[in-house]
Amino acid sequence: MTTPALQARGLVKRYGQVTAIDGADFDLDAGEVLAVVGDNGAGKSSLIKALSGALIPDEGTVLLDGVETHFHSPLDARHAGIETVHQTLALAPAMDIATNLFLGREVRRTGPLGSVFRLLDRNAMRSQAQDQLDALGIETVQHIGQLVETLSGGQRQAVAVARAAMFGSKIVIMDEPTAALGVKESGQVLDLIRRIRDRGLPVVLISHDMPQVFEIADRIHVHRLGRRTAVVRPADASMSQVVSLMTGALRPGDPDAPPNLVDS
Structure with missing residues (x-):
């Protein structure tokens, strides 16, 4: 048995009378x-x-590689090697691809030019950015110096995913x-997810698209009423x-339910 890459036990988050997380558990295995x-x-x-550090639970424990950890901000999670690709992508449209990949983590020139005058090493960033796109097999981008605002939706998604894979050392x-995204662009993103997994990085995928979930996922975590159902x-x-488990029409342990890999 290997230690899960990321675990949570008994997470609780309340907003007044509303309970958003109700004793939730979570397990992400390495390489899945x-x-x-x-x-x-x-x-x-x-x-x-x-x-991912964007919310501090009222109760419960989060473990990274089996070690209890406490994230007080998304920056804490990033420093721990957890990268998140949000729906908004968090890209700067007026900047080029390389600059976006290093946004907030810019490479500065060596010597006084970098330490005193804080000049960026744009050549180094473009070279490393191109290496990352090549390693992930991203061939839809014409030039690393292309402005993000000139990219299609799928290309922008690829840039955001490439950035996460570049700096996400854990998850x-x-x-x-x-x-x-359209069918073709969605397929390209799914291919990127496979490549990230093949590089050894576990991926958490939040999705409403059931066909895509069944195509790409190794396991499916079903969440209902603030906690893990199955x-x-x-x-x-x-x-x-799976849809019946999501809505409560089917419960773990029912005769027609699929095998549940965890205790409900």
Whole structure:
């Protein structure tokens, strides 16, 4: 048995009378794509925020590589090697691809030019950015100096994913990465996710697209009413069964339910 890359036990988050996370558990294994699915209002966004430092839970424990950790901000999670690709992508449209990949982590020139005058080493950033795109097999970008505002939706998503893979030494979290993309561009993003997994980085994928979830995920975490309802393997479940678990029409342990990999 290997230690999970990321775990949570008994996470709770309350907003007054509203409980967004209600004793939630979470397990991400090394080298897997774990899809997190749930109906609107299930609390999956709050769960992911707690795991990525954007939300501080009232109760519970988060473990990274088996070691208890406390994130007080997204920057803490980033320093720990957890990168998140949000739906907004957090890209600067008026800047080029290389600058976006290093946004907030710019490479400065050596010597006084970098330490005193704080001049950027744009050549180094462009070279490293191109190496990252090549390593991920991103061939849709024409030039590393291209402004992000000139890119298509799929190309922008690829840039955001490449940035996460470049600096995420432990885990990459993706929130609806194919939302608003066409079939071809969605397929390209799924290919990127596979390549990231093949490089050894575990991926958390939040998605409403069931066909994509069943195509890419190694396991599916079903979230309902603020907590984990079940974890199933796509090979052991049907889409209708997973949707029924999401809505409560089917419960773990029911005769028609798929095998649950964890205690509910």
